[in-house]
Amino acid sequence: MSDREIVLVRHGRPASENNDRLSSSGFARWVKNYNRCDLHPDSQPHCQRDFTNHYIISSALHRARLSAHRYTGEPVAESNSLFNEMEIPRYRLPVRLNAWTWVYLNRAMWIAGRGGPFESFSQARRRIEKACDLLVERATTHQSVVLFAHAMTNRFLCRYLTRRGWQVIEKDHRYWGVIVLRKRAQQH
Template identity: 85%
Template sequence: MSDREIVLVRHGRPASENNDRLSSSGFARWVKNYNRCDLHPDSQPRCQRDFSQHYTISSALHRARLSAQRYTGQPATESNAAFNEMDIPRYRLPFTLNAWTWVYLNRAMWIAGRRGPFESFSQARRRVEQACELLVERAETHHKVVLFAHAMTNRFLSRYLTRRGWQVIEKDHRYWGVIILREPASRQ
């Protein structure tokens, strides 16, 4: 069996994760704050794993870098914006909604192809597919890699890796959730 392993860890719960009722402009501020915020002080991994033998990468977003630090006790060896979350789009709509309703509504319109002044869904998919290449390169060099990133990015990375023949061994999409993928020996 192959000893190459890629572990995708979703960041911990952000401190600013509230579900207030917001206008579209208030939601734009919510997204900006969400991308800059610290981790919630009570947010801790449900089960601590030993990643001391893994090459550690994080997205460039603050919550991912803090999550790598909190989880492993040291900063990520590499931080790269290619692993940032797939954009949370912000459309100007005449509604007042809860923040997470805005997230789901905007993401649905974004996935359906509506454009705006942010990364399009097709651009985000291409970026994450290129990030997948980078992860595979790191796994070829370091054999074991752990990435601290984001929910949607991790879902697409997992999808692209399985298309390349990697096998999902474990999957959890919650905060601090871990997705473990291994490369079959026949792929080396």
């Protein structure tokens, strides 16, 4: 049996990504649009890799499915919400901030344990651990797997996979960034 490979690809740049100054309600709309939008027409992979022999998976979010198709030209074999982005929380604060400042501030409060009407950080970590189980299972069945997902999801998947003995060969967290992990087959 030969080595197994899991490739994590971050989605391309979303069409709605902007950094406008927003109130908390404006930021809630920004997140909703971000999760539903198409890819920016100019967003293309930095370098094209051949994933012909890989089982293609994506998160259930629109931008990940579109990214998988734009990158590979092939239909996604499997789409699963376990691979969706870790929550972008939306706390009501009486300030106007740039959209990405909202993202970082809200995520910091979320990671620190502040709750809200959305998936908690601990729930998100448990979901990503289940996603990791599924990825390992798919890599056992298909040997080579490529997942089109999201920045934080990929970071946590990478962390959980390395704890399970997978070795990081390459790592890039930008839009279209690729993280390649490999694991040697068990010798009997």
